[in-house]
Amino acid sequence: MFDKSSSMGFIGAGKVGGTLAITLANAGYSVKGVANRTYSSAEELAARIDGCAAHPSYQGLIDACEVVFITTSDGAIGQIAAAGEWRRGQGVVHCSGAASLDVLDKPSRSGAVPGAFHPFQAFSSVENGVKSIPGITFGIEGDGEMRTYLGEMAREIGANPIFLNAEDKALYHLSGVLMGNLLTCLAAVAAQVWEKFDYDRADGVKALVPMMRAVANNLETSGIPDAVAGPYPRGDVGTVRKHLEVLKARFPEILPMYSELALAGLPYAIEKGLDQSTADEISDLINGFKT
Ligand SMILES: NC(=O)c1ccc[n+]([C@@H]2O[C@H](COP(=O)([O-])OP(=O)(O)OC[C@H]3O[C@@H](n4cnc5c(N)ncnc54)[C@H](OP(=O)(O)O)[C@@H]3O)[C@@H](O)[C@H]2O)c1
Incomplete structure (x- = not known):
């Protein structure tokens, strides 16, 4: 079962990755790793979070964390998910409002548990993003323990969870x-x-x-x-x-x-x-x- 103590990592240190990593760490989640195409951005974000390490490779982060958020641009989510080697029972989550869970097909077939955690907000920077989280809505996809985990996560950061079916996402x-x-x-x-x-x-x-x-x-x-x-x-x-x-x-x-x-x-x-x-x-x- 995923919970607040599950180790989390972020692939993608942009506006949404940075905002969520910092917000969740501040809320007591165990944010342990960041990886990014441009490594220096992973180092900068990791340096802002106690106990968080920058990973030079995506696979290193996938191996080190129980729950992996892929917070890259939409087009890269499926590629990164497809290129990784995933473990049974591991969590993998994206934050796209346009994509559904099918972009996480490869990890799902490996037994990982997919989810989507889409902030219904416009982000222009990490700094403004962190301030803008309380009161917003997160659109969540996922079943069973992932649904419970992400719903609780939204509430823990002062946001409002709603749960979506794939056909309603657009x-x-x-x-x-x-x-x-x-x-x-x-x-x-x-x-x-x-x-x-x-x-x-x-x-x-x-x-x-x-x-x-x-x-x-x-x-x-x-x-x-x-x-x-x-x-x-x-x-x-x-x-x-x-x-x-x-x-x-x-x-x-x-x-x-x-x-x-x-x-x-x-x-x-x-x-x-x-x-x-x-x-x-x-x-x-x-x-x-x-x-
Ligand atoms: N911005 C919003 O208002 C907003 C709102 C809700 C949801 N979202 C969702 O949040 C996710 C991230 O968006 P964002 O606004 O945080 O984007 P962003 O600030 O532009 O950051 C994009 C991130 O993706 C990485 N990236 C881009 N192309 C890549 C590729 N081909 N391979 C690997 N990494 C790549 C970038 O790495 P580099 O640092 O190397 O460029 C950067 O870390 C998306 O799924 C988006 O739909 C965004």
């Missing part, structure tokens, strides 16, 4: 991409609008970020649909018409995006109390501008 991952990646793109487009009235997008970012924080806070405190605000739940057809007209005249490139987002959001406006006939009027108006 849906789960795209939800994170909508938020972590495409929300940033939406913010970039919203900032770009400021260039249409003689400010630049940095001014737009300055104005939009406090609003993004308030939106996140409203979502956390009020949930959906109460956090959904603006002209749609108000049923403000005239304002929506003005938006569509000005986009058509001055920023037609984003008219389709605005229209699709508005239509996708209408059900939440209805849930919040918008009457069906006004919702239909808004929907017809938007669809009229789409054609």
Whole structure:
């Protein structure tokens, strides 16, 4: 049975490997080894954790640890798993949101116990990553003792475990991409609008970020649909018409995006109390501008 005292090692000393190795060591897990394609990064990470050694070879780390996290870029996980010699009963875990457990096929066939431990968070550095772990969600795959071990691991570092089936992993991952990646793109487009009235997008970012924080806070405190605000739940057809007209005249490139987002959001406006006939009027108006 894996537990907090099981010796752990990380292959991959990047943002996620570094964040998890340090966070888990701080939480009392027995982080004993790090290996990395660029050896100096393994040495740097190992030096930050008491009792942790840098391994010059992946196999040396696999041999030394009971649980091995492969925290390389997604494309390398399967290659590293396939190249290693694994023991029966050993744990092997990756942190990809896109890959499922099939990339760990070789260790599984050798009797190792596979798992996935995906942090539902965007990491830009190890330092910020370590601070950002409490309160986040980890998407976990694995059976039996691996499921129990990884669920407990998430809770031990102040995070929230959820358990996934392989067929749901892509849906789960795209939800994170909508938020972590495409929300940033939406913010970039919203900032770009400021260039249409003689400010630049940095001014737009300055104005939009406090609003993004308030939106996140409203979502956390009020949930959906109460956090959904603006002209749609108000049923403000005239304002929506003005938006569509000005986009058509001055920023037609984003008219389709605005229209699709508005239509996708209408059900939440209805849930919040918008009457069906006004919702239909808004929907017809938007669809009229789409054609
Ligand atoms: N970043 C995020 O926001 C985020 C969020 C959730 C999950 N994840 C997942 O976490 C895992 C690691 O991502 P990351 O953001 O930590 O990446 P990262 O900071 O870019 O680090 C990538 C690591 O993979 C190693 N690597 C890259 N290509 C390799 C190859 N061909 N062979 C061997 N090692 C290779 C790098 O070694 P070198 O030091 O030699 O370059 C480095 O240690 C991925 O599965 C990713 O999907 C990332």
